[in-house]
Amino acid sequence: xxxxxxxxxxxxxxxxxxxxxxxxxxxxxxxxxxxxxxxxxxxxxxxxxxxxxxxxxxxxxxxxxxxxxxxxxxxxxxxxxxxxxxxxxxxxxxxxxxxxxxxxxxxxxxxxxxxxxxxxxxxxxxxxxxxxxxxxxxxxxxxxxxxxxxxxxxxxxxxxxxxxxxxxxxxxxxxxxxxxxxxxxxxxxxxxxxxxxxxxxxxxxxxxxxxxxxxxxxxxxxxxxxxxxxxxxxxxxxxxxxxxxxxxxxxxxxxxxxxxxxxxxxxxxxxxxxxxxxxxxxxxxxxxxxxxxxxxxxxxxxxxxxxxxxxxxxxxxxxxxxxxxxxxxxxxxxxxxxxxxxxxxxxxxxxxxxxxxxxxxxxxxxxxxxxxxxxxxxxxxxxxxxxxxxxxxxxxxxxxxxxxxxxxxxxxxxxxxxxxxxxxxx
Amino acid sequence: xxxxxxxxxxxxxxxxxxxxxxxxxxxxxxxxxxxxxxxxxxxxxxxxxxxxxxxxxxxxxxxxxxxxxxxxxxxxxxxxxxxxxxxxxxxxxxxxxxxxxxxxxxxxxxxxxxxxxxxxxxxxxxxxxxxxxxxxxxxxxxxxxxxxxxxxxxxxxxxxxxxxxxxxxxxxxxxxxxxxxxxxxxxxxxxxxxxxxxxxxxxxxxxxxxxxxxxxxxxxxxxxxxxxxxxxxxxxxxxxxxxxxxxxxxxxxxxxxxxxxxxxxxxxxxxxxxxxxxxxxxxxxxxxxxxxxxxxxxxxxxxxxxxxxxxxxxxxxxxxxxxxxxxxxxxxxxxxxxxxxxxxxxxxxxxxxxxxxxxxxxxxxxxxxxxxxxxxxxxxxxxxxxxxxxxxxxxxxxxxxxxxxxxxxxxxxxxxxxxxxxxxxx
Numbered sequence: 075x076x077x078x079x080x081x082x083x084x085x086x087x088x089x090x091x092x093x094x095x096x097x098x099x100x101x102x103x104x105x106x107x108x109x110x111x112x113x114x115x116x117x118x119x120x121x122x123x124x125x126x127x128x129x130x131x132x133x134x135x136x137x138x139x140x141x142x143x144x145x146x147x148x149x150x151x152x153x154x155x156x157x158x159x160x161x162x163x164x165x166x167x168x169x170x171x172x173x174x175x176x177x178x179x180x181x182x183x184x185x186x187x188x189x190x191x192x193x194x195x196x197x198x199x200x201x202x203x204x205x206x207x208x209x210x211x212x213x214x215x216x217x218x219x220x221x222x223x224x225x226x227x228x229x230x231x232x233x234x235x236x237x238x239x240x241x242x243x244x245x246x247x248x249x250x251x252x253x254x255x256x257x258x259x260x261x262x263x264x265x266x267x268x269x270x271x272x273x274x275x276x277x278x279x280x281x282x283x284x285x286x287x288x289x290x291x292x293x294x295x296x297x298x299x300x301x302x303x304x305x306x307x308x309x310x311x312x313x314x315x316x317x318x319x320x321x322x323x324x325x326x327x328x329x330x331x332x333x334x335x336x337x338x339x340x341x342x343x344x345x346x347x348x349x350x351x352x353x354x355x356x357x358x359x360x361x362x363x364x365x366x367x368x369x370x371x372x373x374x375x376x377x378x379x380x381x382x383x384x385x386x387x388x389x390x391x392x393x394x395x396x397x398x399x400x401x402x403x404x405x406x407x408x409x410x411x412x413x414x415x416x417x418x419x420x421x422x423x424x425x426x427x428x429x430x431x432x433x434x435x436x437x438x439x440x441x442x443x444x445x446x447x448x449x450x451x452x453x454x455x456x457x458x459x460x461x462x463x464x465x466x467x468x469x470x471x472x473x474x475x476x477x478x479x480x481x482x483x484x485x486x487x488x489x490x491x492x493x494x495x496x497x498x499x500x
Numbered sequence: 501x502x503x504x505x506x507x508x509x510x511x512x513x514x515x516x517x518x519x520x521x522x523x524x525x526x527x528x529x530x531x532x533x534x535x536x537x538x539x540x541x542x543x544x545x546x547x548x549x550x551x552x553x554x555x556x557x558x559x560x561x562x563x564x565x566x567x568x569x570x571x572x573x574x575x576x577x578x579x580x581x582x583x584x585x586x587x588x589x590x591x592x593x594x595x596x597x598x599x600x601x602x603x604x605x606x607x608x609x610x611x612x613x614x615x616x617x618x619x620x621x622x623x624x625x626x627x628x629x630x631x632x633x634x635x636x637x638x639x640x641x642x643x644x645x646x647x648x649x650x651x652x653x654x655x656x657x658x659x660x661x662x663x664x665x666x667x668x669x670x671x672x673x674x675x676x677x678x679x680x681x682x683x684x685x686x687x688x689x690x691x692x693x694x695x696x697x698x699x700x701x702x703x704x705x706x707x708x709x710x711x712x713x714x715x716x717x718x719x720x721x722x723x724x725x726x727x728x729x730x731x732x733x734x735x736x737x738x739x740x741x742x743x744x745x746x747x748x749x750x751x752x753x754x755x756x757x758x759x760x761x762x763x764x765x766x767x768x769x770x771x772x773x774x775x776x777x778x779x780x781x782x783x784x785x786x787x788x789x790x791x792x793x794x795x796x797x798x799x800x801x802x803x804x805x806x807x808x809x810x811x812x813x814x815x816x817x818x819x820x821x822x823x824x825x826x827x828x829x830x831x832x833x834x835x836x837x838x839x840x841x842x843x844x845x846x847x848x849x850x851x852x853x854x855x856x857x858x859x860x861x862x863x864x865x866x867x868x869x870x871x872x873x874x875x876x877x878x879x880x881x882x883x884x885x886x887x888x889x890x891x892x893x894x895x896x897x898x899x900x901x902x903x904x905x906x907x908x909x910x911x912x913x914x915x916x917x918x919x920x921x922x923x924x925x926x
Binding site: 075078079080081082083107109110113114115116117118120121122124139141142143144145146147148149150169170171172173174181188192195196201205207212214216217218228229445 | 546631
């Protein structure tokens, strides 16, 4: 895409009330626009990153048997009353609205009620189990503090997977499989997470598990083993910084972190409340055993920015960058003779490269703007943070070359224009 | 995907309050689940169809320069007050909720306010125009009558494109381009639409335009030329059934129809209210000229079912079917000798075919259910309506064949198993 036509522009400053790194850089880079506290629009660059995150998650969910569905935002009150969550627990942060008839509705903060109700109608026998269902959808929560950019939104994107089982053993096996899948997703997103024990939040007496990513901008605190053998959310931690890891005896550390995902054993709480039974092999009617597994898509975007940035801007992992290459055309400055001829020549070379790279199936953001100085273009490229920058200028063309630089490295490489198609960027 | 593992099951009957063909067939086929009037969950089959519709639209929007973004559901009241729509016009059917601070918020029924506000910050000069921005997103409207299944939902999917121009001429050219693009999208979805004049709805003194698809289940009525030279929504029609077409003089007809899309000249209504100006070539500050272009994604799904069905079920156009082939394994019935051996043989052949078709990059729904009769399997296949049915049975295997039938035709073809990979289904 031509940068001259890109909807968003980079900004010198983020809104003053945005203190978090992720919001500052994503707003300044033109990825998101703030509508109000905790509510953002995803501009073309941000939407591209979000879709890449979603597709990685979708691929991995499908690999572990997940069936994708789409549940509604609007949810009837009677289902929430059945689970006693209309006013309690998550019901306290639930947005509510009135139907045309005056009936109260919830704006889904989560979907256990809706889905378990559907499952109770379709699942009859042990032969219908196990079942794995997920969606990638928008959720709503009245967060009291919405001050960390995309880390804590009132409207946010989430992948929520729910699993349904005929036995606890089967549930536990799938729980392990999802754990592996989550590490794979996070790795593909460039993140290394620490599997952390957290509170059961009223669902279970056992621990639930969080995927925590160490980051200064995080809202959580974890007590963790440097080899990741052990980690507990500080809220429930029995050990403290300086204690020994129960597994490897290394000294435990304490750090700020971001919860990017969580997995919950739900037991039979919802199947009981919503009448989700199955007939087992032995002919007996039993409650379905459930698990749920969340992964914040918009929060992941924030976590990546919190981890991958420097003073100049974002440094996207390759798989998530809004484009794969940022091609920059540098126009000659000053009023030297032959300037106009040179400008034409550079433009011609850059345009050809733009076409060639695209023919090579690469996603290119092409900075073709005529009214920007080289300094402005480089600053924008560093702020936007695409993994590879390719510069075409008078200097590089003298050597029939394009100058390639990785956003994460200082090194600059000159590559012959004739060879560009054969370069394996990834 | 194996049908034995599919989340949804077909149902003998739809809920009694669902009178529309689309809701009856989509619910019975296991595409959607009704949560309440006008609010549905998209089950795996329905979600697959919806994603295919969205992708066709996305491809065509990108071709005409559309930049995809994602705007929020939650919208602040002050923007709606600026356009005087908080309580008037569409504001009357707007769901509202309270923020944590007690401030009123809207659940977006449309996004002119949000987007024009963003545009007013990014667009400064005529060189930033034209600009085409779209999203595929969920919208909310308090529909008084939500009785036509996915045709009229309270929560529904929509693609909304907005265009921004420096001149009326430029707008008009793009309007024509979008019109072409919409016909292309609808054609890819198997629909033939009639371009219909409709009321300006307060935006403009000129007509706006609707894309109407003739269908008995439609909620609209149009007066139209059989050659599609002329069509007006009956609400504003100056001519009536039996009159002559002003273009070709054919006799005008009247018919029930479904509005699947609309395109609106917005003029400067929103740019004025929300301060969206640009500096033109002549140095003068001018209001941006806007157009908006809607296409209901979930309504399109309904329209397709209303048009393409018979007494047995849905007949999906190939591009939208949830899977490309419905492979059916028929187990031998009765207690003839060799039955068990035969069952194994059929299963082996069907499993191999399932793998081979998938290796051939075809999306296969494989009816591997052991507890269903051939009659039940055929009835389900007709209800679900995948374009091609492939049957493997004792009879077909005797000839080393698979039996292929198009859902839309009666003709049955036997194809050698060895040749199946070379068959071009599409």
